[in-house]
């Protein structure tokens with residue numbers, strides 16, 4: 524990548540950086556991901572996300588490592604189909620191995636998160652990871668005469684305690700383990716832990732890392748977006764065809780459970796491809812599959828979280844002289860005047876309404892649609908929305924000042940008028956240097 528390409532790429536990713544800041548993402552990693560040669564890169568990317576103020580929780584699994592420990596100890600594992608999946612029956616010897624393996628993997632992950640050598644991508648990242656007793660478990664018990672022993676299920680997640688960790692920038696690292704109030708240790712499915720944690724935290728995203736690059740269609744092509752309903756159909760089909768343990772099915776089920784529990788976006792991303800996680804989070808095309816209700820786009824009043832998005836959207840236009848310069852502080856102060864269009868957590872359109880009650884007039888300003896989303900009537904909708912608001916607030920007309928967009932406003936029913944017709948307070952701000960045209964519209 525040459526320097527210019529690099530700069531363009533970095534600029535292109537900045538709306539996503541703003542959109543992800545202070546959001547909570549739960550990452551679910553199978554034992555296969557930890558064993559993959561790409562795992563170190565995944566850790567670097569986790570470090571990068573943490574540096575960008577993403578609130579991260581890591582939930583890991585250990586199935587292949589536990590299988591290997593069973594084999595090394597000469598113990599034959601036994602499984603039983605229960606509910607939706609094939610589950611390990613964890614007897615006394617088994618839980619001893621599970622505790623060792625999970626403890627070992629947790630230490631391995633914490634050690635990797637601690638690397639910070641000069642020259643490494645983690646240099647100076649200073650990540651704090653923590654583990655804890657945030658998941659309360661209960662035994663599966665005896666089902667159809669089969670005693671699952673120390674295999675359990677999630678009973679509750681202590682979201683308050685987890686949030687406390689996230690608030691101080693700590694990455695909680697959870698394994699496939701839970702504790703009962705009687706002090707026993709239970710072996711859990713990490714997918715269940717991840718979905719329960721994401722649901723309890725009301726996380727913004729649950730991201731599963733899998734061998735597959737995402738969900739594939741019959742032709743083997745990646746499906747970049749699925750609704751929870753489509754995912755459900757896919758899971759049903761896969762479950763009917765499944766023989767034995769199906770890791771992807773477990774992950775998809777967890778993503779589905781989490782999306783039903785209110786996690787707005789769930790993702791399936793490759794753990795074998797270097798950078799797949801970043802590509803999914805910071806590019807429009809993504810790299811895996813996102814599960815969300817389609818085209819979640821809404822016009823709504825702006826709030827403080829939108830300031831960065833509005834700055835991002837308007838800055839290039841202000842620099843080009845198309846819009847009047849507005850500092851971040853000014854936008855922050857005037858945020859309640861703004862209306863935004865949000866798509867997938869990104870601000871892709873904005874406009875502001877400034878009232879002049881004495882003259883019963885309101886100015887519509889700063890109408891912007893993100894260049895990639897223009898030409899689909901979004902600006903028209905924004906202007907209609909603000910006109911409606913102005914009418915509701917009792918204003919008789921709206922007006923605009925523009926240097927380059929007078930024809931567009933004319934198409935929205937605005938007619939050219941004199942600078943003198945502006946409200947007195949606004950007239951005094953009109954700049955002969957800028958020489959904006961004034962257009963107005965009577966609200967009916």
Ligand SMILES: CC(C)(COP(=O)(O)OP(=O)(O)OC[C@H]1O[C@@H](n2cnc3c(N)ncnc32)[C@H](O)[C@@H]1OP(=O)(O)O)[C@@H](O)C(=O)NCCC(=O)NCCS
Pocket residue numbers: 840845846887888889890891892893896897898899900901902903904924925927928929930931
């Ligand atoms: C003007 C702007 C807000 C339109 O956004 P949009 O969401 O694409 O708007 P719409 O889809 O409702 O309208 C698109 C139509 O307006 C036309 N249009 C866009 N800019 C125009 C301009 N400056 N003058 C005349 N027509 C223009 C488009 O060509 C398109 O016409 P078509 O449908 O015949 O192809 C957008 O181009 C933008 O952000 N511009 C920079 C900021 C700006 O100038 N804002 C206004 C000053 S406050």
